[in-house]
Amino acid sequence: MQQEALSFLSSSFPSHHHHFPSLSRLRFHNFPALSFKPNTSTSSLFFPPKSPDIPSLPSTTTETLESDIHEKLLYLDSLGIDFLTLINRHPPLLSAALSAIKSVVDYMTTPPINFTLPDFRRLVSMCPELLTSPLTSHTIPVITFLLREVGVDSVFDLRQALRRRPRLLACSVDSQLRPTLYFLQRIGILDPHKHTYLLSCSVEDKLLPRIDYFQKLGFSRHSATVMFRRFPQLFNYSIAENYDPKLNYLMGEMGRDVREILEFPQYFSFSLENRIKPRHEACAAKGVRFPLTVMLKTSEAGFRDTLEEEWNMEKSKWYIL
Numbered sequence: 479m480q481q482e483a484l485s486f487l488s489s490s491f492p493s494h495h496h497h498f499p500s501l502s503r504l505r506f507h508n509f510p511a512l513s514f515k516p517n518t519s520t521s522s523l524f525f526p527p528k529s530p531d532i533p534s535l536p537s538t539t540t541e542t543l544e545s546d547i548h549e550k551l552l553y554l555d556s557l558g559i560d561f562l563t564l565i566n567r568h569p570p571l572l573s574a575a576l577s578a579i580k581s582v583v584d585y586m587t588t589p590p591i592n593f594t595l596p597d598f599r600r601l602v603s604m605c606p607e608l609l610t611s612p613l614t615s616h617t618i619p620v621i622t623f624l625l626r627e628v629g630v631d632s633v634f635d636l637r638q639a640l641r642r643r644p645r646l647l648a649c650s651v652d653s654q655l656r657p658t659l660y661f662l663q664r665i666g667i668l669d670p671h672k673h674t675y676l677l678s679c680s681v682e683d684k685l686l687p688r689i690d691y692f693q694k695l696g697f698s699r700h701s702a703t704v705m706f707r708r709f710p711q712l713f714n715y716s717i718a719e720n721y722d723p724k725l726n727y728l729m730g731e732m733g734r735d736v737r738e739i740l741e742f743p744q745y746f747s748f749s750l751e752n753r754i755k756p757r758h759e760a761c762a763a764k765g766v767r768f769p770l771t772v773m774l775k776t777s778e779a780g781f782r783d784t785l786e787e788e789w790n791m792e793k794s795k796w797y798i799l
Contacts, residue, residue: 550576557583558599568606581613590633591621597641605644616650623651628659629671639674649678657681666707673710685713691721695736709743724750732758734770742770757781764789 551561553576565571586593586601586608593601602608611617624630624646630639640646649655654677661681662670670677679685692702706712715721724746728734739745748754757773760781766788776784 546576547572550574550579553580557595559602564602564606564609568610570610571606574610578613579609582609582611582617585613585617591637592633593637593640597637601640601644601647605648607648608644611647617647619651620647620649620655623655624674627656628674628677629669630674631671635671639671643675643678645678646674654678654680658685661685662710665703667710676710676713679713688713688715688717688721691717695725697737697740701740705740705743709747712743712746715746720746724754727754727758731755738770742774745770745774748774760785 554561587598624636624639630636658677658679658681659670689702689706693699727750729736753774761768766785
């Protein structure tokens with residue numbers, strides 16, 4: 479049933495909702511002429527014409543499914559959620575029971591969770607699985623896990639964590655969230671409630687390969703692990719787009735020892751083009767060399783003042799000589 483409805487929707491509507499602006503933000507008053515009687519011209523809105531090669535659904539089933547889809551469209555539209563866009567990204571929404579969707583919405587937007595409607599729309603846009611995940615067997619266990627096992631301090635902090643990483647709501651507690659929590663604790667990250675964004679990461683596919691990367695540079699396992707313990711955000715950076723170009727610049731253009739990042743792993747959090755290169759070039763132009771932390775962490779005004787002071791000190795040494 480879902481597959482037949484999906485097949486027609488994908489062939490009848492363009493893949494991007496902006497191609498049909500009149501349907502992308504439908505309101506209730508747009509539907510007075512919409513009929514759900516079988517064999518009428520409007521019944522083809524959600525279902526294809528009968529084909530001799532494909533058995534048609536019984537008229538009562540067609541009418542019921544079409545009515546269900548219509549009710550979901552109107553309900554989600556009343557919340558400001560674009561149903562037509564979501565089913566493109568998350569087809570199971572077509573077959574989800576409206577009562578189950580309403581239960582999720584009520585749970586997430588009323589006390590104690592109490593997300594605002596704009597926040598809830600953002601959660602759904604980034605994690606449409608939220609609307610079709612079983613409330614009692616999935617969504618509530620995820621939230622309970624974050625509060626009780628991860629140590630998220632309050633509902634306010636819970637909302638902050640979910641705003642930052644809505645995908646947490648699509649993860650299984652047993653097969654993903656809890657194993658990642660145990661891994662973080664095992665390497666010495668004892669405040670995981672401050673790093674909930676990492677819990678949706680795969681240990682095997684994301685976390686371990688990043689530790690292995692620094693081991694391949696010659697760091698011991700212990701040293702690499704300590705670096706991630708000091709700066710857990712390091713797990714979130716891309717190897718190809720962050721680690722590689724910044725390390726190449728550090729060791730090539732800057733001529734620095736790679737071991738400097740053991741003391742200052744925050745180096746990877748700064749923009750290569752907008753912070754690292756300009757400040758290195760400013761230092762090189764004056765023949766000044768700062769520790770990475772001084773070169774990158776200070777404000778722009780503070781950096782310029784410190785650079786000028788250091789340069790003046792260097793010039794005074796030349797005069798003495």
